[in-house]
Amino acid sequence: MSARKARSEVENSEVDMTPMLDIVFILLIFFIVTTSFVKEEGIMVNRPKINKPQSQSTPAMVLRISDSGMVTFNGKPVDIERVPARIENFIAKNDSSSAIVIPNYNTRHEDVVAVIDKVREFEHLTISIGK
DSSP states (O other), X not given: OHHHHHHHHHHHOOOOOHHHHHXXXXXXXXXXXXXXXXXXXXXXXXXXXXXXXXXXXXOOEEEEXXXXXXXXXXXXXXXXXXXXXXXXXXXXXXXXXXXXXXXXXXXXXHHHHHHHHHHTTSTTOEEEEOO
């Protein structure tokens, strides 16, 4: 008779999952509460509209950046520190309000940001990024 009783206890025994579920929910709440959300800052890029007619009366400044970080201003090589002087010279000769930065596909992001920062010194210029 004790063998029958042992078999029935083995067949009827179950693991109570309620405490484990409580722990899982407590951990979930803990991770939700302790998670910090950081808003990352970036550069706002205003992309031109596709059907926007281009004004040919004002020339644009074209700054190309090679994959090695070499900068050219309207086809002429220039040191990155000399970019603001070239822009001032170009603005003095031409009534321009736009600059186009064209990085190579493999250009480092630091080089692109450095050139854009130099162009942003002139607040009246509109900066476009080309490819």
